[in-house]
Amino acid sequence: MEQKPYERIAALTAQLNRYRHEYYNLNAPTVADEVYDRLFDELKALEDTTGIRMANSPTQTVGYPAVSALQKTTHKIPLLSLEKVKRVEDVVSFAGDNQVMLMLKLDGLTVKLTYENGTLTEAATRGDGSEGEVVTHNVRGITGIPETIPYRDRLVVTGEAFIRPSDFQAIVAALPESEEKPKNGRNLAAGSIRLLNSAVSKDRRLTFMPFSVLEGLEQYGTKSQKLSCLRMLGFQFCKYMVSKSTLKLEEVDAAIKALRKYAESCDVPIDGIVISYNDVAFSKTRGRTGHHFKDGVAFKFEPDLFETVLREIEWTPTRSGEIAPVAVFDTVEIDGCQVSRASLHNLSFIEGLELMPENRVLVSKRNQIIPHIEENLDRGAFDLGCVIPGQCPCCGEPTRIHVSPDGTKALFCDNAACETRRLRQFAHFVGDKAMDIAGLSETTLEKLIGRGWLHSYMDIYRLDQHRSEIVQMDGFGEKSWQNLWAAIQASRNTTFERYLIAMDIPMIGNTASRTLAREFHSSLEEFEDAILSGYDFTTLPDFGKTLNDNIYAWFKVEDNWYIWEELRTLVSIQVPESAAASAPKDSPFAGSTIVVTGKVEPYTRDEINALIESLGAHAGSSVSKKTNYLVCGENAGSKLDKARALGVRVLSPAEFYRMAGVA
Numbered sequence: 001m002e003q004k005p006y007e008r009i010a011a012l013t014a015q016l017n018r019y020r021h022e023y024y025n026l027n028a029p030t031v032a033d034e035v036y037d038r039l040f041d042e043l044k045a046l047e048d049t050t051g052i053r054m055a056n057s058p059t060q061t062v063g064y065p066a067v068s069a070l071q072k073t074t075h076k077i078p079l080l081s082l083e084k085v086k087r088v089e090d091v092v093s094f095a096g097d098n099q100v101m102l103m104l105k106l107d108g109l110t111v112k113l114t115y116e117n118g119t120l121t122e123a124a125t126r127g128d129g130s131e132g133e134v135v136t137h138n139v140r141g142i143t144g145i146p147e148t149i150p151y152r153d154r155l156v157v158t159g160e161a162f163i164r165p166s167d168f169q170a171i172v173a174a175l176p177e178s179e180e181k182p183k184n185g186r187n188l189a190a191g192s193i194r195l196l197n198s199a200v201s202k203d204r205r206l207t208f209m210p211f212s213v214l215e216g217l218e219q220y221g222t223k224s225q226k227l228s229c230l231r232m233l234g235f236q237f238c239k240y241m242v243s244k245s246t247l248k249l250e251e252v253d254a255a256i257k258a259l260r261k262y263a264e265s266c267d268v269p270i271d272g273i274v275i276s277y278n279d280v281a282f283s284k285t286r287g288r289t290g291h292h293f294k295d296g297v298a299f300k301f302e303p304d305l306f307e308t309v310l311r312e313i314e315w316t317p318t319r320s321g322e323i324a325p326v327a328v329f330d331t332v333e334i335d336g337c338q339v340s341r342a343s344l345h346n347l348s349f350i351e352g353l354e355l356m357p358e359n360r361v362l363v364s365k366r367n368q369i370i371p372h373i374e375e376n377l378d379r380g381a382f383d384l385g386c387v388i389p390g391q392c393p394c395c396g397e398p399t400r401i402h403v404s405p406d407g408t409k410a411l412f413c414d415n416a417a418c419e420t421r422r423l424r425q426f427a428h429f430v431g432d433k434a435m436d437i438a439g440l441s442e443t444t445l446e447k448l449i450g451r452g453w454l455h456s457y458m459d460i461y462r463l464d465q466h467r468s469e470i471v472q473m474d475g476f477g478e479k480s481w482q483n484l485w486a487a488i489q490a491s492r493n494t495t496f497e498r499y500l501i502a503m504d505i506p507m508i509g510n511t512a513s514r515t516l517a518r519e520f521h522s523s524l525e526e527f528e529d530a531i532l533s534g535y536d537f538t539t540l541p542d543f544g545k546t547l548n549d550n551i552y553a554w555f556k557v558e559d560n561w562y563i564w565e566e567l568r569t570l571v572s573i574q575v576p577e578s579a580a581a582s583a584p585k586d587s588p589f590a591g592s593t594i595v596v597t598g599k600v601e602p603y604t605r606d607e608i609n610a611l612i613e614s615l616g617a618h619a620g621s622s623v624s625k626k627t628n629y630l631v632c633g634e635n636a637g638s639k640l641d642k643a644r645a646l647g648v649r650v651l652s653p654a655e656f657y658r659m660a661g662v663a
Contacts, residue, residue, distance in 0.1 A: 004232075005046055005049070005050050005052075006050065006052055006231065006232055006233070006234050008046060009043065009046050009047065009050065009052055009053075009054065009234060010054065010144075010234065010236065012039055012042060012043040012046070013043065013054045013056065013057050013058065013143075014143065015039065016036065016039055016040060016043060016058040017056060017058055019031055019036050019039075020058055040058065040059065043057070043058070043059060044059045047059060047148075050150060050234075051118065051148060051149065051150030052146055052148065052149055052150060052233065052234035053146065053147050053148045053234075054143075054144075054145065054146055054147060054234060055120065055139040055140050055142065055145040055146065055147040056139075056140050056141065056142065056143060056145070056202075057147070060147065069196070070133040070134060070135065070194060070196070071133065071134040072127075072131055072132070072133060072134070073122065073124045073131065073132055073133070073134050074130065074131050075112065075124075075126075075127075075129065075130055075131065075132060076607070076610060077156075077214050077215070077604070077607075078129045078130055078288075079110060079112060079126040079127075079129050079132070079158060080129050080288060080293050081129070081298075082274065082276075082293065082296050082297055082298040083294075083297050083298070084272075084297070084298050084299075084300050085297050085298070085299055085300070086299070086300055086302065088249055088252045088253050088256070088299075089249065090297070090299075091247070091252050091275050091297065091299055092247050092248070092249055092252055094275060094297050095243065095246070095247045095275065096246075097246050098277050098278075098279070098282065099222075099242065099243050099244075099277070099278045099279065100242075100243050100247065100275050100276060100277055100278055101222075101223055101224050101240050101241070101242050101243075101275070101276055101277075101278045102240060102241045102242075102243070102252075102255050102256070102259060102273055102274070102275050103211060103238060103239065103240035103241075103259075103273065103274045103275075103276075104238055104239050104240070104259055104262075104263055104268060104270045104273065104274070105270050105271055105272035105273055105274045105298055105299075106159075106160035106162055106209055106211065106238065106268065106269065106270055107160075107162060107185065107186050107269040107270050107271040108160040108161050108162025108163065108185070108186055108189040108190070108269065109125060109126070109160065109161050109162070109186070109189050109190040109193050110125070110126035110158060110159070110160055110161075111123055111124065111125060111126070111135070111158070111159060111160070111161045111193065111208060112124045112125075112126070112132065112156065112157070112158045112214070113145065113156070113157045113158075113159070113210075114154075114155075114156050115149060115151065115154070115155040115156075115157075115216075116154055117152050118148055118149050118150065118151060118152050119147070119148055120136070120139065120145070120146070120147050120148070121136075122134060122136055123135050123136045123138070123139050123145070124136075125193065125194065126158075128510055130510075130511075130514065133194060135193055135194060137198050138192075138193055138195065138198045138201045138202075140198055140202065141198050141199075141201045141202025141203075141204075141206065142161060142193075142201075142202075142206040142207065142208050143205075143206065143207045143208065143236075144207050144208040144209060144235065144236040145208045146233060146234035146235060149233040149234060150233065151216070151217075151233055153216055154215055154216055155213070155215065155216035155217065156213070156214040156215035156216060157210045157212070157213055157214070157216075157230065157235070158210065158211060158212045158214055159208055159209050159210035159211050159212070159235075159238070160208070160209055160211060160238075161189055161193050161206050161207070161208050162185065162186070162189050162206070162207055162209075162268075162269050163185040163188055163189045163192070163204060163205055163206060163207070163269070164185075164205070164207060164267045164268065164269065165185060165267055165269055166267050167185075167205040168182075168184075168185040168188060168269075170205075171188070171204065171205065183337050184337075185269050186269070188204060189204070189206060192204035192206055193206060207236070208235075208236070209235075209236045209237070209238040209268075210227065210230050210235050210236075210238060211227075211238050211274070212227075213226040213227070213230065217229055220280075221279065221280055221281065222278045222279055222280060223276065223278050223280060223283070224240065224242050224278055226280075227240065239259060239262050239263070239266075239268075241255050241258070241259065242278055243278075255273075256273050256299065259273055260273075260301075271300065271301060272298050272299050272300045272301055273298070273299045274296055274297075274298055274299075275296060275297050275298075275299060276295055276296030276297075277295050277296070282295075283295035283296075284604060285599070303364035303365060303366055303372075303374075304334070304364060305362040305363070305364050305374055305375070306332040306333075306334055306362065306363050306364070307332075307360060307361070307362055307363075307377070308329045308330045308331075308332045308360070308361060308363055309329060309330045309358060309359070309360055309361070310327055310328075310329045310355060310356075310357055310358065310359045310360075310361050310373075311328050311329055311330065311357060311358070312328045312357050313325050313326065313327060313328070313344060313350070313355070313357070313387060314326045314328055315388075315389055315393050315411070316393070316394075316420065317392060317393075317394050317395075317413050317418050317420040317421045317424070318421065318424055319421055319424035319425040319427075319428055319504065320421075320506070321412050321413050321414060321415075321416075321418075321421055322346075322402075322410050322411065322412055323389075323392065323393070323399060323410075323411040323412060323413055324343065324344075324345075325343075325344040325345070325346070325347075325349075325350060325411070326341055326342070326343055326344060327341065327342045327343075327344050327355070327361075327373055328340065328341055329341075329342070329361060329363065329373075332363055334363070334364070334365045334371070337365070339363065339365065339371045341371065342363060342370075342371035342372055342373050343370075343371075343372075344373065346408055346409060346410040346411075347384070347388065347401060347409035347410055347411055348407070348408045348409045348410075350384075350387060351382070351384060351409065353373065353375070353376040353379075354376055354379040354380070354381075354382035355373070355376055355382070355387070356378075356381060356382055356383070356386070356387065358378075359376050359377070359378040359379075360376075360377040360378050361373050361374075361375065361376050361377065362374045362375040362377065388401075388411055389411075392413035392415065392418060394413070394418050394419055394420040394421070395413065395415050395417070395418040395419065395420075397413055397414070397415040397418065399411050399412065399413055400412050400414065419449065422449060423442060423445055423446055423449060425504065426440075426445045426449065426454065426457070426460075427442050427445060428502075428504055429457050429460075429502050429504070430445070430460070430491075433498070433501050433509075433510065434498055434501045434502035435491045435494060435498060435499075435502050436491060436494075436498065437460070437484075437487050437488055437491045438483075438487045439480070439483055439484040439487050440460070440484070440487075444475075447473060448463070448470075451466075451469070453466050456563065456566075457502075457563060457567055458563075458566050458567060458570060460488060461488060461492070461570050463484075463485070463488065464485060467481060467485075470484075491571070492570060492571045492572060493571070493572050493574055494571055494572070494573065494574065495517075495522065495573065495574055495576075496513070496516070496517045496520075496522040496523070496524065496527075496573055496575075497510070497513035497514055497516075497517050497522075498513075499524065499567075499571065499573060500513040500516060500517075500527075501513050503554070503560070503563070503564060505550055505551055505554045506550040506554070507546065507547045507550050508547075508550070508551070512543070512547065515540050515543070516540070518618075518619070519540060519620070519622075521575070521618065522573065522575045522576060523573075523575070524568060524573055531551065531552070531555055536548065537551055539622035540622065587615045587616050587617075587660075588659050588660075589612070589615040589616060589617040589628075589629070589659070589660065590615065590616035590617065591616060591617070592617045592618070592628035592629060593617065593618045593620045593626050593627050593628050593629075594612045594617050594618070594619060594620065594627075594628065594629045594630075594631060594656075595619075595620040595622065595623050595627050595629070595630050595631070595639060595643075596608050596609070596612075596619070596630075596631045596633070597630060597631070597632055597633065597639040597640060598632055598633030598634050599633045599634040600631060600633035600653045601633070601634075601653070608631070611660065615660055622639070623639045623642045623643050623646065623648060624646075625646060627643065627646070627648045628648070628649065629648065629649050629650075629651055629656070630643040630648050630649070630650045630651070631651050631652075631653060631656045632650050632651065632652065632653075633652075633653050
């Protein structure tokens, strides 16, 4: 069968790159120059005719650029995870009566590609879902990424950059015996795509396959149609199957087996199957949580199990006072890695498996990364008193068993002065997601705490009092001190989110802190006022009762209030530049707080909020006395009733668009 132009371009690009490698790197050409030139000319003509040119095309690549650092980029549409299921029955239940698409869950690093006017303008990693890193310089070393396409509207594509299993084995085999071997293809791919030097990255044999269209190709109503169209734009094919009717158990099972067989035969690394609603419009109505979209699930394969013997359970205090249990067992090799330790989570987990030293256990690596004990083969002689320590292994104070409202048991040390607990607290405070003080490793912190120089977080900013002693410490010197002190001073200029994370309020991480920053305009004073006035945090997206109670419980502790207030005098919160500065001067919404409820076509919730911010307004999440406008779309909920009760002006989407000048 004759190849289509886009297929021929991909084949010629791969073929000519192989010939170039043989000629320049191996000094062992397998074809004559005349053959290479003829194929080169054919590829060039096809690229000119179709408008498709791969980023690693030999007609363009004359070098591989390097960068000094990876720049950050914000994802307008968050790149979230999928809820995971392990039973075929769960897949059937999820699908219901809807047509679904079953697709390979590629095992690599998620990458987002943005095209403007037919040209690739940015390649970025997923990062934390909201913010990633720009890796555009590396696309020349990745197979499967078009640099130019015959599509002029904005196109945003997400996919996976991965290393084929055969390529990974070849890379590992070529490494010198003295060099540390990469653990698996996923880790190597993730590290390779983020290398600063693309000349090194290209030798890692990365391949890109798309799995979703975030923006563009709006004329197509299903995901499968959009993915099919991507093939004609030069992208590689990620295997998928579309259901024809209501799924049955046997059909799902057969489809999963067929997709796994396809991946194995085509040398494509996968760790599951993605099932999502095929209809784009219906998918948008499903919404999302702070962690995952609700229009799809990931069917995860059961991990391989390896038998070994549990030798002991180690107990280590954490920064919260909980003493974490860790299993130590005879070493087993999983996916080329030597594994001898695994978290046991809490007492309930230990009780559930009836774990005792010398038990034979089955161990896996979940998601091919995290070691996990799956089963105990020697149940029946369990004695909790023989497993848990009566005293904290660090400070020697008595331990206690805490039972949470859901019945989960955990072991605690209540000694606030416990050295290991304090060390973990300081390590969290200086971490890259909190105050981000480079140079204060756990080892260094342990030395500083041991010398009595660190009693509270504020003491970090007074370490210059001990400068003469610090420069004499092992591993330190004048230059190390200068770097450390510069990092400490730099951390004084921080953000609302980092400050909040540093306080270590239970469950306040990246997502929750960003939500609070938006709600309270990155103002610690506004946040304090909300707490003192009894603000209901459950009104915020993804804030439940537990998180609301955690905030109030933390601030009820006098020492926590003291730390909060004292530290504020030592730092400066950098408020992001207001969108009002770039908003149209005649915007009627400048300085307003606008809340959206219901469905507001043609925008998604993220898109409408971005539009609000561009008008110099604040996109609120809940209606209050501070709300100036409520934009009320289809299927509005209780926000409309509250707005009317408070006298907030209600606008239809059409009225809002007209006032905003985007009608």
